[in-house]
Amino acid sequence: MDWRGVVADSVRAHGLRSEQRLELLALAGLDREPAPLLARLPLLLAGLAGLLCGLGLIFAIAANWSGLSRTMQFALLQAAIGLGALGIIVRPGLRLPLGVWCLLATGGLLAFFGQTYQTGADTWQLFALWAVLALPLALGLRSDALWMGWALVALTAIALWVTAHVGHRWRAEADDVVVHLIGWLAALGLALALHGRWGRRAGCGVWARRTAASLSAGLVTATALAALFGQDPTLQALMALLALGVAASMLASPKGFDLFNLSAVALGLNVVLVGGLARLLFSAASGGDAMGRFLLLGLAAAGMLAATVSGVLRLARAAGRREGGVA
Structure with missing residues (x-):
């Protein structure tokens, strides 16, 4: 429970006197x-x-x-x-x-x-070698900051590997499904390893885990956008929706709740859904007024974002109440 925010809201809501306000601020630690x-x-x-x-x-x-x-x-x-x-x-x-x-x-x-x-050597090979050589350093120091940098290097190597195996350009065509699936599984495996028991024993902190999870979500989202805005929408867009949806449901559960990672995955879901709607509205077969379609797209994007923020905040409040109850 965020008691600092609760006290600040109470001070504003009840119009307390200056002495009472200072006492509450000091009690909550807001004065330092x-x-x-x-x-x-x-x-x-x-x-x-x-x-x-x-x-x-x-x-x-x-x-x-x-x-x-x-x-x-x-x-x-x-x-x-x-x-x-x-x-x-x-x-x-x-x-x-x-x-x-x-x-x-x-x-x-x-x-x-x-x-x-x-x-x-391809660029991904240099980044992969960098990650391998830096792994003993990260294991020895057990520092969250160092693991965060290592996760950035390793996930960059995965993204560059995907790019190298789809013709050295960011595309998502039907023939590239296997390559993208391997890249996604590698990124997901890395994120799960840092989140799991092994990661905690190795000294991975919250920011290393968040870096790995958010970059993995970004990789999946970018691939879906490449699929949606290519010549023909491919299976990668549907796979991305499924993967992001499963990740969001796991992160929204009481056991695995993580506000930062849930927000990153929810943002990716919004981007993919808005991209799919844009593809549908502005495809060659679409008719009607272009400005009207832009307006519809903007309203739909705003509505989805508002609903997402509301849902994430509701889950965060529920998690805060659970923590307060446990405490």
């Missing part, structure tokens, strides 16, 4: 920074520092690409990984920023080899 925020702020700043330092290293090498020899570029990137790993061992308190630093430096090193030696 939330304790969880103060506890997590150093970790957030440490992760941001590692991110900025890693990106700064990669950008510095890219900006001076022509002025640095291959040996110097390799030495800088390799030294960055080695020093970061050594720093994690020597200073465990800095494992979060140094872990993020090593993750980015590993990607920079792989990009260096791909750009310099033209190995012929």
